[in-house]
Amino acid sequence: MQLPRPHRLVIALALALSLPTFANPVVNETAHKNRLAQREAGGQRPLGADSALLSQHEAEEAWRKGNQALDKGQWAEADAAFNLAAKLAPKAYEPLLGLADVQLRRSNVAAAEKLVQRALALAPKSAEVLTTAGRLAAAQGKAADAERQFQLAARSDAKYAPAQLDLGELQLSLGKAKEAAASFRMASQADPLHPAAAFGLGRALVAQRDLAGALKAFEQCSGLAPRNPLPLLAAAEIHAAQRSWDKAIELARQAESLDPALARSKLLLLDLQAGAGRWPAAQQDYERFAAQGKGEDTAALHLKWGNLLEGQGKTAEAMAAYRKASEADPKLAGAWNNMAWLAAQQQKDLGPAQEWARKAVELEPRNFGFLDTLAAVQLASGDAEAALRSIQQAQKLAPQLPYLKYRQGLALEKLGQTAQAAQAYQESLKSGAKFDGAEDARKRLAAMGKPVGKT
Numbered sequence: 001m002q003l004p005r006p007h008r009l010v011i012a013l014a015l016a017l018s019l020p021t022f023a024n025p026v027v028n029e030t031a032h033k034n035r036l037a038q039r040e041a042g043g044q045r046p047l048g049a050d051s052a053l054l055s056q057h058e059a060e061e062a063w064r065k066g067n068q069a070l071d072k073g074q075w076a077e078a079d080a081a082f083n084l085a086a087k088l089a090p091k092a093y094e095p096l097l098g099l100a101d102v103q104l105r106r107s108n109v110a111a112a113e114k115l116v117q118r119a120l121a122l123a124p125k126s127a128e129v130l131t132t133a134g135r136l137a138a139a140q141g142k143a144a145d146a147e148r149q150f151q152l153a154a155r156s157d158a159k160y161a162p163a164q165l166d167l168g169e170l171q172l173s174l175g176k177a178k179e180a181a182a183s184f185r186m187a188s189q190a191d192p193l194h195p196a197a198a199f200g201l202g203r204a205l206v207a208q209r210d211l212a213g214a215l216k217a218f219e220q221c222s223g224l225a226p227r228n229p230l231p232l233l234a235a236a237e238i239h240a241a242q243r244s245w246d247k248a249i250e251l252a253r254q255a256e257s258l259d260p261a262l263a264r265s266k267l268l269l270l271d272l273q274a275g276a277g278r279w280p281a282a283q284q285d286y287e288r289f290a291a292q293g294k295g296e297d298t299a300a301l302h303l304k305w306g307n308l309l310e311g312q313g314k315t316a317e318a319m320a321a322y323r324k325a326s327e328a329d330p331k332l333a334g335a336w337n338n339m340a341w342l343a344a345q346q347q348k349d350l351g352p353a354q355e356w357a358r359k360a361v362e363l364e365p366r367n368f369g370f371l372d373t374l375a376a377v378q379l380a381s382g383d384a385e386a387a388l389r390s391i392q393q394a395q396k397l398a399p400q401l402p403y404l405k406y407r408q409g410l411a412l413e414k415l416g417q418t419a420q421a422a423q424a425y426q427e428s429l430k431s432g433a434k435f436d437g438a439e440d441a442r443k444r445l446a447a448m449g450k451p452v453g454k455t
Contacts, residue, residue, distance in 0.1 A: 059089035066098045070105075078102050093119040097132050104139065112136060127157035131166055138170055146170055154186065161191035168200045177207035195225035202234055211238050229255035229262055236268060245276035263297040267304050274308045282308070299329030306338060315342055333363035337370050344376040353377045368394040368404070375407055384414035402428040403435040413444070422450045 066081035079102045085095035096119040103112035116136050119129045134149030147170055153163035168183035181204035188197035202217035215238045221231035232255040239248035249272045256265040266289045273282035286305050293301055306321030319342050325335035337360035343353035357374040364370055371394035378387035388411040395404050409424035425441040429452055445452055 056089065059085045059092065059095070062088060063095055063098065066095070070098070070101060075102050075105060091122060093123045093126060093129050096122070097129065100132065100136070104136070109136070109140060113140075125156050127153040127160035127163050130156060131160070131163045134163075134166060134170075138166075143170065143174060147174075154183075158186070159190045161187045161194050161197065164190060165194070165196055165200060168204065172200070172204055172207065175207075177204050180204040181208065193224060195221045195228065195231070198224060199231055199234070202231070206234075206238070211241065214238060227258060229258040229265055232258070233265060233268055236272065240272055240275060245272060245278075248272050249276070260292075261297075263293075263300055266293075266297075266301060270301075270304055270308060274311075279312075296329050296332070299325045299332045299335065301325075302328060303332065303335050303338070306335075310338075310342065315346065318342065331363060333360040333367065333370065336360040336363070337367075337373050340377050341373045344373070344380045347380055350377060350381045354381065366397055368397040368401070371397070372404060372407060375411070379407075379410055379414065384411045387411045388415070400431075402431055402433050403437055406435065406437040406441050409441065409444070418448060422448050426450070426452065 062081045062085035066078045066085060069075070069078035069081055079099065082095045082098035082102065085092070086099065089095065096115045100112040100115035100119070103109075103115065113136060116129070116133050119126075120133060123129045130149050130153035134146045134153065137143075137146035137149060147167065150163050150167035150170060153160065154167060157163070164183045164187035168180045168187060171177075171180035171183060181201055184197050184201035184204055187194060188201065191197065198217050198221035202214040202221060205211075205214035205217060215235055218231040218235040218238070222228075222235070225231065232251045236248040236251035236255070239245075239251065249269065252265055252269045252272055255262070256269065259265070266285070269285055270282055270289075273279070273285060286301065289301050290298060302321045302325035306318040306325065309315075309321060310318035319339060322335050322339045322342070325332055326339065329335070336356045340353045340357035340360065343349045343356070354374075354377050357370070357377045360370040361367070361374055371390050375387040375390035375394070378384075378390060388408065391404060391408045391411060395401075395408070398404060405424050405428035409421045409428065412418075412424055413421035422445060425445050428435075428441050429438060442452055
């Protein structure tokens with residue numbers, strides 16, 4: 001199986017998952033900056049308010065140093081500073097949250113959990129502490145616990161926007177788009193100037209197919225964060241889905257100018273130019289980006305260009321682009337996979353193709369599409385038994401995919417197991433889903449004298 005071809009530019013709700021968020025809903029690395037700003041504005045009690053005045057001042061200073069060390073990635077220094085703050089202000093929860101942050105960055109989830117529990121014991125109704133507990137639960141994959149903690153935080157303090165933002169992000173990841181939209185709207189009410197609320201709302205509305213509402217939300221986000229390219233890219237994808245190519249390209253170019261190092265804007269521009277049929281402009285952009293880029297970004301650029309070329313039937317040029325991608329980043333599994341897929345389709349270079357396909361599988365062993373590519377190469381090489389084993393591995397990861405059933409049928413037919421092959425073809429067609437090979441499955445069933453339905 002080849003990677004999905006990006007030149008088929010359809011929004012198809014993928015935007016909600018493909019676009020990064022403004023802030024990580026699990027570990028919010030800017031939270032301490034927000035708390036500092038709130039303290040300076042007099043919005044929160046002094047750190048360790050129940051301590052002696054001198055201890056308060058010293059604890060506050062230690063806490064600030066801990067946050068500064070976190071910003072610099074100096075975890076040992078941050079740990080020491082937060083421990084000092086906790087000692088000076090034993091009734092304050094903020095140093096405990098700082099210590100938990102350090103432990104999470106060290107991947108010590110158990111230690112972080114104990115610290116958050118201590119913070120909860122000190123401030124069980126604190127929206128900040130409850131939100132942190134939610135983030136920790138989310139980091140552990142405990143979605144129900146995380147959702148409950150975020151909801152408690154939101155009820156505890158309706159004006160604490162991070163609780164609603166994190167709740168919205170979690171709900172969106174769980175496919176609860178309607179609930180997510182409501183949470184992001186609540187976050188916007190709590191903090192009307194927070195761009196993440198508008199951005200999250202836009203993504204939730206895309207998931208509900210409300211592209212007009214989503215576009216309005218992304219435009220609002222762009223107004224609140226004029227130097228951030230993400231809302232521009234999101235709006236560009238919506239315009240592209242509506243075939244408003246000029247506007248989409250204009251927005252993508254604006255995003256590129258805001259952050260020339262951002263690979264996403266470059267890749268989207270290539271998609272847009274190709275989608276609009278402007279191949280000379282796409283070629284010019286590709287060559288310019290390739291000259292500017294390096295490493296992984298350049299590899300992704302070559303992979304994208306190869307996909308676009310292959311979509312135009314320019315297989316030789318596509319193979320050359322995939323080779324460049326694999327050379328720029330030997331760990332880019334998609335490049336090896338696509339080289340192998342092309343070779344299988346063209347029935348040539350099958351020896352190297354097996355090595356390429358195995359390389360892709362080694363890099364991403366749980367990618368059923370790559371296992372399917374390996375099976376396709378093995379079938380093209382005449383090794384149906386090996387192909388069947390690869391398909392069975394893929395089916396353990398994705399048992400319901402029609403094209404895997406189709407590929408299984410091909411392998412079984414080559415092994416002379418006609419009845420089992422016919423059953424596999426029939427099962428591939430049962431759902432009515434469209435896939436490459438569906439028509440071939442029908443033809444093979446007809447040649448066997450078997451109906452498309454049951455045997």
